[in-house]
Amino acid sequence: MAEWDLPSEFTTLRRLMEARMIKAGRREYVQVLRLLETFDIDDLHAAVKKCQSARKTDPLSASKIDPSLRRRDQGLSRRN
Numbered sequence: 001m002a003e004w005d006l007p008s009e010f011t012t013l014r015r016l017m018e019a020r021m022i023k024a025g026r027r028e029y030v031q032v033l034r035l036l037e038t039f040d041i042d043d044l045h046a047a048v049k050k051c052q053s054a055r056k057t058d059p060l061s062a063s064k065i066d067p068s069l070r071r072r073d074q075g076l077s078r079r080n
Contacts, residue, residue, distance in 0.1 A: 006041075009048045032065055039069055 013032065017025035035044050047069045 007045050007048075009045065009052060012052065013048055035065065035069065043069055 010032075014025075014029045017029045019025070021028065032044075032048070039047075044065070047065045051065055
């Protein structure tokens with residue numbers, strides 16, 4: 001994970017999750033990263049930014065990010 005070149009919003013997301021939930025926040029962050037198994041980085045990045053701009057920090061969780069991805073238009077890029 002340390003070697004991944006993720007957008008800065010992911011660092012912000014991790015810090016917010018860990019500050020709110022400590023150990024559980026780390027697990028939630030890993031769940032967000034696991035969404036990369038299904039979705040492209042660009043789609044996940046857009047969903048993370050959308051959640052952050054809506055100030056969904058109560059706390060940001062994979063369950064709040066994933067529906068954001070699923071609601072995107074039909075052109076969603078899923079990994080095979």
